[in-house]
Amino acid sequence: KAGVTQTPRYLIKTRGQQVTLSCSPISGHRSVSWYQQTPGQGLQFLFEYFSETQRNKGNFPGRFSGRQFSNSRSEMNVSTLELGDSALYLCASSLVGGTAYQETQYFGPGTRLLVL
Amino acid sequence: AQKVTQAQTEISVVEKEDVTLDCVYETRDTTYYLFWYKQPPSGELVFLIRRNSFDEQNEISGRYSWNFQKSTSSFNFTITASQVVDSAVYFCALSEASGGSYIPTFGRGTSLIVHP
Numbered sequence: 150k151a152g153v154t155q156t157p158r159y160l161i162k163t164r165g166q167q168v169t170l171s172c173s174p175i176s177g178h179r180s181v182s183w184y185q186q187t188p189g190q191g192l193q194f195l196f197e198y199f200s201e202t203q204r205n206k207g208n209f210p211g212r213f214s215g216r217q218f219s220n221s222r223s224e225m226n227v228s229t230l231e232l233g234d235s236a237l238y239l240c241a242s243s244l245v246g247g248t249a250y251q252e253t254q255y256f257g258p259g260t261r262l263l264v265l
Numbered sequence: 266a267q268k269v270t271q272a273q274t275e276i277s278v279v280e281k282e283d284v285t286l287d288c289v290y291e292t293r294d295t296t297y298y299l300f301w302y303k304q305p306p307s308g309e310l311v312f313l314i315r316r317n318s319f320d321e322q323n324e325i326s327g328r329y330s331w332n333f334q335k336s337t338s339s340f341n342f343t344i345t346a347s348q349v350v351d352s353a354v355y356f357c358a359l360s361e362a363s364g365g366s367y368i369p370t371f372g373r374g375t376s377l378i379v380h381p
Binding site: 184191192193194205206207237239241246253254255256257258259261 | 307308309310311312356358367368369370371372373374
């Protein structure tokens with residue numbers, strides 16, 4: 150069974166640009182969560198999608214958005230990039246519910262974004 | 266507001282030593298979940314365990330064990346007979362259930378280095 154895949158793995162952008170990251174969950178998984186990891190702020194929850202609906206959202210500005218498609222694949226978008234958006238973006242999938250249910254979350258390898 | 270403190274920034278041990286990683290949390294909720302994750306050098310987070318606030322039973326899984334004590338708001342993780350492959354950053358996380366929003370908060374992580 151294929152694991153969680155994230156594309157691209159590495160990305161370099163400049164300030165002001167926008168970026169779209171993609172996450173394909175494990176087959177059959179319907180919940181997808183996104184996290185940002187930076188040296189300064191650590192690991193932070195961005196949002197969770199389930200059945201194409203955003204179910205939970207962390208404390209991030211509106212520049213950060215996401216969506217989920219009918220096949221459970223998810224994308225996150227960051228508009229008007231800032232230097233501080235440089236981070237490792239991790240995606241995780243689970244069968245039904247992110248952190249609230251008795252099931253395991255599986256993480257992808259992450260997308261490392263560098264904003265210059 | 267929820268908070269997780271991992272006071273140990275880095276721990277260095279020699280193979281076969283036992284090691285305990287500390288996690289102290291703060292929450293006003295009576296219903297919450299606690300987690301441990303492992304992040305090896307590859308960067309991919311690995312889910313290790315979830316505990317809900319009503320289950321204070323200690324858990325053992327192979328060389329791993331967890332001690333949950335509500336009286337001290339701690340959820341400590343012990344690795345018995347450590348191995349080089351245990352070298353990683355370990356994160357403790359807390360997810361409150363208030364309002365049905367299970368947004369996790371992570372500690373800053375403890376870097377464990379196991380020397381051969």
